[in-house]
Amino acid sequence: MYPAKLKTITAAVALALTASTFIGQSVSAAAANPPATTNSKQEKGTQSTKEQLLREKQQKIEQEAKAAIQGTREALQALRQNDSVKATALLQKVSGELDILLAKHPDLKMIPADVQAQVFDLDSSPEQVEKMVDSADELLDDEKVQDARYILSALVSEIRITTTSIPLGVFPEAIKEAASLSEQGKTDQAAEALSDVLNMLVSTTDVIPLPVLRAEALLTAASELEHKSDLSKQESRADILRLTDAAKQKLKLAEVLGYGDKKDYKPLYQSIDEIKDVIHSEKSAATWNKIKKSLSDFKNKIIHPTK
Template identity: 40%
Template sequence: MLNWKNNVMALALASLAATPLAAQDTDNDAKATENAAAETQAREQASPAIDEAVAALTETGNALKALEDGKNDEAAAALERAIGKLEVVLTQHPELALAPVDVSSTVVDITASPAVITKARKEALRLMKDDQLQLARPIINNLASEVVVRTTSIPLATYPLALKSAAALVKDGKVDDAKAVLAQGLGTLVVEEVVSPLPLLRAAVLIDHAKALSEKEDRSDEENKTLAGLLDALDLEIAKGEALQYGGKDAFEPLKDEMKEIRKATGDGGFGKGFFDKLSGLFDGLGKSHNEAAGN
């Protein structure tokens, strides 16, 4: 029987072996910068928190604390402020069903090469076919390169009603009932997750840099070297996205074909506009397909 610790260790060692140790710190710094830019890009696509909704949530907490301390008048005042804040939200944003109060994000990024990722994926599939799900699970858990953006929101159809109900209960001296209603209301907060593949996000950043250089006439040797490096980096992101299957079967073939055309167009100092338009469209379409498949 295979040992899952050995499987994970083999994956980690293979990843380290793929890159000389002296180059790893530099690569890690560059990757961290790319990931930060990608994370910012993903967060910008989320709806920002609404200040009045945040204040309403804060006042809910203040009301609960006041009730716990036996300060019913303070609790009632906090609830009135919370209700007022949400009335402002409903007036200013009548189209909203959910009012965002918090946006957070996390980055998960496997550092292994596309070849190592593919090998690990095949090993996980083999283990599952052998009815060894628990041995495959730690491998599968590592097979991701993505930004997860979580948005927490107040449901505007029900949360204001809970606040009003709690306020009425406080007025009637039914403190325990009021606390229960507020706790139940807080339990209705909605958390939505949107997963954005890092290879697609990083590719967009690389395209922006490469596009600027590709349009420049009379590029220097150093600039041509930089452009070639950007194209190599794009090829790597395509390969990584394909290895992690952030797209259906053969979904990455058009991107690889287009990269060949771009290399032809920019080779020997070639320049011009629109070289990356089709590639950008292909990446956008791939990202849209992924989001639809993931239910984002």
């Protein structure tokens, strides 16, 4: 029994490595092969969504807040180099930036200062992911937590948008105290105080599942095909069904990866299945709108679960 189990574990770890290496460019084989241009559209759509989310977040960032964090970090570096004169000047400038923010936003408790995006991509099929989850479950049953963690750490496919904010209720006063210590030449105490100040920064992260974004891109491409004049109705119908099947595979991947509530997926699958009965009919536009709205609402529920 032991050699067989060891073989299973080794295969699962190998699968985790393989799955985490690829960058998502292809649609699952189980969904047949959509037109070659669709993969490019998926990735363009993903990049466009990432850029749009970053722009939305960046528009909320106050330049004084960004400058305050940068100045605080530079001051800490100066203190570590025993340059209290430079550190004091930097902290006085930071304090001025914070005074501007407090004047502009007297009732605001948090002010966005920085935003960063990270992409974690997994190109796999729902079936592969289910096998990996089953293998991790077996390892956990055997109390091999670290081996299971190694597999589970690969099971992520998402964009993370992280916003760093300044707590205006405590940050400005803490900066003034650190500046006073620095001005007195108490570099060690000032450095320690600044480290504590930087730990006051608050980070919040929005998670956007890539399989859901790719499903959205596939469905958009499918809806556009219905109106292409250079394809016969039969040809466009076949391509539309391939794209909608591929979109369902992406949603199934999101489901097995644990994004959102499982109960929310069934209505999505049902609404996508409805399109095959109304392609090239008067009901198709309403059905496409229903699909797009359902998917958009689902995506927003995942990104903003508390709203």
